[in-house]
Amino acid sequence: xxxxxxxxxxxxxxxxxxxxxxxxxxxxxxxxxxxxxxxxxxxxxxxxxxxxxxxxxxxxxxxxxxxxxxxxxxxxxxxxxxxxxxxxxxxxxxxxxxxxxxxxxxxxxxxxxxxxxxxxxxxxxxxxxxxxxxxxxxxxxxxxxxxxxxxxxxxxxxxxxxxxxxxxxxxxxxxxxxxxxxxxxxxxxxxxxxxxxxxxxxxxxxxxxxxxxxxxxxxxxxxxxxxxxxxxxxxxxxxxxxxxxxxxxxxxxxxxxxxxxxxxxxxxxxxxxxxxxxxxxxxxxxxxxxxxxxxxxxxxxxxxxxxxxxxxxxxxxxxxxxxxxxxxxxxxxxxx
Numbered sequence: 001x002x003x004x005x006x007x008x009x010x011x012x013x014x015x016x017x018x019x020x021x022x023x024x025x026x027x028x029x030x031x032x033x034x035x036x037x038x039x040x041x042x043x044x045x046x047x048x049x050x051x052x053x054x055x056x057x058x059x060x061x062x063x064x065x066x067x068x069x070x071x072x073x074x075x076x077x078x079x080x081x082x083x084x085x086x087x088x089x090x091x092x093x094x095x096x097x098x099x100x101x102x103x104x105x106x107x108x109x110x111x112x113x114x115x116x117x118x119x120x121x122x123x124x125x126x127x128x129x130x131x132x133x134x135x136x137x138x139x140x141x142x143x144x145x146x147x148x149x150x151x152x153x154x155x156x157x158x159x160x161x162x163x164x165x166x167x168x169x170x171x172x173x174x175x176x177x178x179x180x181x182x183x184x185x186x187x188x189x190x191x192x193x194x195x196x197x198x199x200x201x202x203x204x205x206x207x208x209x210x211x212x213x214x215x216x217x218x219x220x221x222x223x224x225x226x227x228x229x230x231x232x233x234x235x236x237x238x239x240x241x242x243x244x245x246x247x248x249x250x251x252x253x254x255x256x257x258x259x260x261x262x263x264x265x266x267x268x269x270x271x272x273x274x275x276x277x278x279x280x281x282x283x284x285x286x287x288x289x290x291x292x293x294x295x296x297x298x299x300x301x302x303x304x305x306x307x308x309x310x311x312x313x314x315x316x317x318x319x320x321x322x323x324x325x326x327x328x329x330x331x332x333x334x335x336x
Contacts, residue, residue, distance in 0.1 A: 027330045027333060027334070028046065028053045028054050028330060030326065030330070031044075031046065031054055031322070031326055031327055031330060032044070032054055032056050034322060034326055035056070035058070035302075035322060036056075036058050038315070038318055038319070038322075040286070040287055040304045040305045040308055040310065040315050041058060041059075041287065041302065041303075041304050041319075042057065042058060042059055042060030042061065042067070042303045042304055042305065043056060043057040043058060043060065043061075043063055043221050043302070043303045044056055044058075044300070044301070044302050044303075045063075045221050045222070045224075045225050045300070045301045045302075046298070046299070046300050046327065047225055047228075047229060047298070047299045047300075048296075048297060048298055048331055048334060049297040050229070050297070052225075055221075057221075060303065060305065061303075063220070063221050063222065064220050064221075064222060065220060066199065066201060066218040066219065066220050066223075067218060067219070067220065067221070067288075067303050067306070068216065068217075068218050068284075068288070068306045069217055069218060069219050069224065069284050069288045069303075070215060070216070070284030070285040070286060070288050070306060071166070071214060071215055071283060071284040071285055071288075072217070072219075072224070072282045072283065072284040072288050072289075072290060073169075073203075073212075073213075073214050073215050073216065073217040073284070074166075074169045074213075074214040074215075074268050074282075075227075075268040075269060075282035075290065076188060076192065076217055076227070076268075077122075077169050077172055077173050077176070077184070077213045077214055077268065078122050078169075078251065078267045078268020078269070079192060079227075079231075079243060079268065080173075080176055080184070080187050080188060080191060080192070081118065081122050081172060081176065081267070081268075082235075082243045082244070082247035082248075082251065082267070083187070083191040083192075083242075083243060084176055084179060084180060085244075085247060086243065086244045086247060089176075089179040089180055090118055090175075090179055092118075093117065093118050093119040093122070093250075093267075094117050094118070094119060095117060095118050096114060096115050096116065096117055097113060097114055097115070097116045097117070097121075097171075097175070098114030098115070100118065100175055100178070100179055101174065101175045101178040101179065102114070103178065104146055104150065104171065104174055104175065104178065105150060106144075106146075106147040106150055106151050108151075109150055109151055110153075110154060112127070112154060112157075112158060113128075113150050115158055116128075116158045117158065117159070118172070118175065119159075119255070119267075120158045120159050120168075121168045121169070121171055121172040121175070122168075122169075122172060122267050122268060123162065123255045123256050123265060123266070123267065124162050124163055124164055124165055124168045124169075124256075124265070125156075125158065125159050125160065125161060125162055125163070125255075125256055126158055126163070126165070126168045126171075127154045127155065127156040127157050127158040127159070127160060127163070128149065128150065128152045128153070128154055128155070128163070128165070128167070128168075129152035129153050129154075129155050129163075130163050130164060130165040130167070131148070131149050131152070131165050131166055131167030131168075131170075132164055132165050132166050132167070133164075136166065139166075139167060140206075143207050144206070144207060144208060145167070145170055145206040145207070145208075145210070145212075146170065146171055146174050146206070146208070146210070148167070149165075149167030149168070149170060149171055150171060152167075161256065161259075162256040162257060162258055162259065162265055164258065164259075164260065166212075166213075166214040166215050168214075169213040169214025169215075170206070170210070170212060170213040170214055171213070172213055172214075173210065173211060173212070173213025173214070174210050174213065176213075177210060183210075183211055184210065184211035184213060185200070185202055185203070185211050188200045188217075191242075192227070192242065195237060195240045195242045196223070196226045196227060196230060196237055196242065197226070198219065198220070198222075198223035198226055198227070199219075199220070199223065200217070200218075200219070200223075201218055203216045203217050203218065204216040221301050221303055224290050224301035224303075225290075225299055225301045227290060228282075228290040228291070228292050228299040228300070228301060229292075229299045230242050230243070231243075231248055231251070231252075231280065231292050232292040232293075232294050232297070232298070232299050233294075234248050234249075234294075235247065235248045247267075250266070250267060251266050251267035251268060251269055251280075252266050252269060252271060252278075252280050252294075253266050253271075254266055254271050255267070258270060260312055261312045261316070261320075262312075263281065266280070268282070269281060269282060270282075270283055272320075272324070274323075274324035274328055275324070275328060275329065275332065277293050277295060277296055277328050277332065278293070278294075278295065279291055279292060279293040279323070279328070280292045280293075281323075283316070284306075285306065285309070285310065286304050286305055286306040286307065286308055286309070286310050287302065287303075287304030287305070287308075287310035287315050287316060287319055288302070288303055288304060288306065289301065289302040289304075289319055289323075291323055291327075293328060293331065296328065296331040296332060296335060297331075297335075298327070298328070298331045300323060300327055302319060304319075
């Protein structure tokens with residue numbers, strides 16, 4: 001066995017400290033090891049007070065690769081709604097569909113369709129039969145996704161309760177295109193991608209050429225972190241006010257509640273509370289996650305196998321337990 005001098009040990013220790021992958025405190029390393037045991041989990045990044053304390057890939061694409069974020073796309077579209085509000089393209093969240101985008105309302109639609117507000121769409125309280133779940137395949141097989149979503153029967157009054165539906169966000173994306181004169185892709189790249197310095201590739205379009213609102217977008221794990229950090233900092237990123245502080249604050253206020261997870265829901269964000277800490281959660285099929293806890297100066301991004309379900313009683317429950325039972329406590333401990 002070769003002799004190891006004291007100098008060799010000092011140099012080795014310095015090298016370890018210089019490498020962020022090894023410089024994690026034991027508490028953050030515990031988070032890494034716990035996430036590693038979740039076989040659906042591909043990668044995790046945690047930023048605490050603006051510093052990367054965890055950045056680990058266990059399986060799947062490399063950390064910098066673009067990956068499907070599934071319904072985290074809804075939170076992206078919600079952010080673009082805030083950008084439209086900030087610019088005055090949409091007068092208020094109470095603006096009705098008949099006011100902002102009357103051309104989207106199909107002939108013969110229920111008169112209540114015109115009364116659906118922008119807030120109803122971004123909180124998925126339109127009242128129309130869902131296009132998600134068992135209805136998703138039939139919806140995306142239709143020849144006009146907007147008309148199909150708006151022609152469905154009402155199962156609740158607008159604003160009455162949350163009905164998780166990608167169709168609501170697709171209609172919202174179409175509204176954003178109508179009021180801005182740009183595609184959803186163009187808006188995403190100009191109003192989020194450019195100021196955040198992240199790549200947003202083109203994604204699925206409907207038969208009319210509209211980009212799908214609420215699903216199928218892709219970001220890298222670092223891109224997910226930047227988006228979360230921007231919200232965590234009140235809409236600010238590196239000196240640029242990407243979204244107004246007012247919009248961010250409104251987004252993180254409960255408006256309705258998910259009947260599946262039990263979490264409250266604001267403007268594109270699920271909202272939870274654990275150990276006295278409030279957090280916002282963007283959630284996509286398979287276990288794609290962006291979590292922010294502004295009071296703890298914390299942002300978490302997780303990518304997972306996009307082909308396997310992540311139910312509240314299954315893998316998503318595991319991720320929620322990781323966040324509430326491990327990550328938030330470690331951040332609270334480090335804060336003190």
